[in-house]
Amino acid sequence: MNTLLEVSNLKKTFGGLQALADCSFSVEAGKVTGLIGPNGSGKTTAFNVITGYERPDSGLVRVAGIDVTGASPGRVCGLGVGRTFQLTRVFARLTLLENIQVGSRGVPRGKRKALYSDERCLELLDFVGLSRMATELAGSLSYGQRKLVELATVLAQEPRVILLDEPAGGINPTLIEQMAERIRQLNKDGVTFLVVEHNMEFVMGICDTVAVMERGSVIARGEPGQVRTDPRVLDAYLGGALDDEPPAAGISLAATGTTDAGAEEEL
């Protein structure tokens, strides 16, 4: 089994907050890997570190064996890592078609023409069900539709691995089912995924393996069914740890509740 994305011993602190504490996990090629955990457990920070938006204090990020620790977002993208954002980010005053075409410099020159022809961009919009709105401004879309445009934009670059940050968060059930369907379809075509998500049904439905984060590190990983019944995972979600550990840890857990929000504001 070959590893496409590997993070090892990542550490990252924001002021006194430890967002990542010795975080290690890997993503196997051709699989859909889920990354779950309570709010503030460091999932989004891990995404930001992998894709170059945050520099880790220590640790390593490797994409297909190449060290990209602290590389720029553009370089990580150039190595075939695409990502979407938890709070969706589209280019609001560009049309859907233009949104997709923004990424044309992110792919090697030779492939640019083929990947960014109008036909292919429209096909991608059709894939996410939005081709009829190709010339609308992205700012006029609903939240869920923006997520789909973001996905199409990332897909255009034909990345080897796609990092999705809460693809199902805040969108209606029909769109959630559609998103899951699209991910399964792409995965069948060989695209690798790393998915952060709170919707357990969604995660259990699409993921081959799941890694569980708590307080900045991965505390369990395995098949979805296994992880679901793991007592450590239940503890992390239900906050059982608070009772077992000294008060200092309790304070730090309370504090990490703000980690995700803080990290997003950094962006």
Place this chain on the structure above:
Amino acid sequence: MVQPATIAAPVDPLMTPTLRVTRRTLLVVSLLATIAFPFIFTNPAVTSVAVFTLLFVGAASAWNMFSGYTGYMALGNAVFYGCGAYFFANVSNHFGERGGVNLFAFVPLAGLFAGLVAIPVGWLALRTRRHTFVVITIAIFFIFQLLAYNLTSLTNGSSGMQLPIPPWNAATYNTYFYLAALVVAVAAIALSWAVKRSGFGLELLAIRDDEDRAAGLGVRTNRVKLATFVLTGFVTGMCGAIYAYYLGSIYPPFAFEAIFDVTIALMAFLGGLGSVSGPVVGALIIEPVQQYFTLRFTGGGLSLILFGVLFLAVIRFLPDGIVPSLGGALRRRLNKARAPGVELGPVPDGPEGSISAAAPEINGGLAR
């Protein structure tokens, strides 16, 4: 799930072939009319206003090419205007005892010099964003103004510099400057148009909307921003050179003028920020009006107060600017005329249909 055989994007109602031809014809006609202008209106008082207006068309287009497209509101472009002016004054004094048409050859050189100045200025200022960027550009502007006062070997300080005076007779004197300014203005518009149409321009617009995400998609944001900033400096410097030559003398507060920075921004805002024709329309309205105000209400700075009122009125009533507002209204009208209330075409089955149907907010913000 039925896939449509060919997926076609909806056509922009303002981009139909007939309208495209109409637009092209209008463009050619207005260009010819602009060339003919000084030969029809020979009154020097009129052509003088026209020269200044064309210089502002060029400078406002250049400003829009960077600030309008990227959203980085530069308020220090007078740096390039002034550098172009002083470069031209120095070079023409060195090489031309007497003025003449040949001195216009130094205009592009003055542009290159200003573009060169834009490299370190941009490198420094573009390390910041948003409000900080605005403040930094203003600060850099004042540094340059101070330099103009104090680098007396290059600028002759507050005593100013005289430029060679061309030996043209009074009747046609302005025409030379008019045509030179026209060439620069047309070049600025063409450049701004070419940039906007290119993939490069798309990257600038993406930076305006979300710079970090653009970077994550492989846009080389720093390089793209600096390149455009330098292009803007180049065009603005050429305008400054013609300005200096036309005035015949140059002083630090006129070459490096704070009002200039606000004026070109106002022109772009009034006409339509980020559109190619917006700053042109803005300059064509504002510069003659400003000249009229200055003539009409001398002293007391009343013209500046009126100018300020205009600025506030634009932001209050036409936040998108004239061109995008008109374009949006026209599109809505054409859309309505073409398909009266029929937006419910055959909805494809499968999940696609459900999404499209879930989004009736068509025409959300076509004001571009």
